[in-house]
Amino acid sequence: MPFQVEEISAKTLKLEFSGRLDVDSISEIWGLCLAAVAKRHPENLEIDVKEVNYCDSAGVALLQALHEIQIKDEHSVVIKGSRSDLDAALVVKENVLPLKKIIPKESLANVFLENLGARAFSVCKDLRGNIVFLGSLAYQIYFVFLNPHKFRWRDFWCSMEDVGPRALPIIALIGFLIGLISTFQAAPSFGQFGAQILMVNLVGLGLVREMGPLLTAVLLAGRTASAFAAEIGTMKINQEVNALLTMGLNPVRFLVTPRILATMLITPILEAFLIFFGLVGCYAVMHSLGYSLEAFLNQIYQSVKPLDYLGGLIKTFVFGWVIAGIGCLHGLKTTFDAQSVGRSTTQAVVSSLIMLVLVDGIFALLYYVLDI
């Protein structure tokens, strides 16, 4: 074993190392060595490395650990017989891990209270930020209505193109599949009662009142909210948002308003497409069951009233506003670290989905009370 323990006096302990202090030898003696010192709590510790002929970073780490035990106990430590190469190794290590007095850890209760306070402060700060954003947004939309020439029309049309036509293929596909699958799944049950034509009512009403607005919004949350958060987040990292601020321009008017208005206006159109393709899917199944197009359209006409569509339409405006608003808000909240854009994007999607369900619930309650 490359070390010996010797009690020189009641207060002084000597550790004598010899041979190689490398990863192999240290892994054997690490625990023994530290235990020898920790058990005795010597006031003076002498570490003799005169006979050491090789010391790697594991050896330095052991010497540091011994040093730290002594410092923690406010006792002394002396390294004797050190050579220049070992000194150099210790100095290098000291620079990496300074041997300083260890600050005692705070009690758990203090840490808990501090964390709780910090968390509460962060939540309040976040809430304040959201309220300021909403206020600023409301004012900027009002400003844009009063000063349409100050509106970023080009950004508005670009956002509209991004949110609308480019999302159309996925909207059409999902709408068609939802209509087709819903009808297909309902067919056996309705067939038992000879009421398969009523599947049109089920799918039609379901699409117009609930599935259409909600599915469109969910697809946009995944596609648009994340895109807005990433776009604005990247602009923040590239200091473009700071450039606007120091030019005295409001980032909410410049970056957020065109995106929100574009999304609010395009979402109902996308919803109409989703409903249309959903009904096409529904008709595909009905046709295979032997129903004519006239019968299908007549059933739709009888079951779906304009008020049903209007109820869904109002929801889509609000959903569009929520999705774009949350996406932009998280973009503006992006910080300057490497992961922040990814974090903002994820948060934008998650927050949008939660808010969509919440807003949909509020609408359901409202429509129930109003008997719509």
Added chain:
Amino acid sequence: MSETPIIQVQNVTTGYGKKKVLSEVSFDVYPGEVFMITGVSGCGKTTLLNSMISLLEVISGDIFLDGSSIVKANEKERLAILRKIGVLYQSGALFGSMSLLENVSLPLKELTALPIDAIQRIAHNKLKMVNLDEFSHYMPASASGGMQKRTAIARAMALDPKILFLDEPSAGLDPSTSVELDQIIKNLSKNLGITFVIVSHDLSSIYNIGQRVIFLHDGRVMAEGKPEDLRKHKDPAVYRFFNREPVS
């Protein structure tokens, strides 16, 4: 050089959350001066600049730009002060969806009631000052780093500011482009009397254009003076920095 400072930084302490980055920093900048802020990485140069342009709240102390406190200003006053300054960010911060000309025109379009032909003429003139007029139709993505930086300077000058803040103007540029940028700064200072506050750790640039410089170390002003004087400074940290010697 005039006796009344155009910028006064008085005992400014600032930081991020609990972490203090700058402590009791004070200095004055005079009209028409090319004033450099330097120091090793992480010493608080950009933090100081952000405080001066009101992107970062100060914990204590005050900052006066052209006689008005930007720390105590309300929103309206703050916007009025910002009209007197221009900022060049390290990345250039050009808007990718706009051409170089549109980038320079932006502050004029948004903050003035000038007709579009006047705006175009001013923007072209500003681009001429940075030798970029013939590239005005370029999009930022197709412009080189040097061109982006020069466009950003032209944009920062769009509203004829009294003070231009430049954050690491030579970062990411090759030496000859960097010298070209220095020459543009020199000319603008000489011909238009603009005051420049430049954050940089590019020593060749500091010696080339800096009239006065402060050296920040651990969030404090460790030395202040002419670049050549700081080369002979008694403090070893300052001496080593200005003579390109290793820190230890």
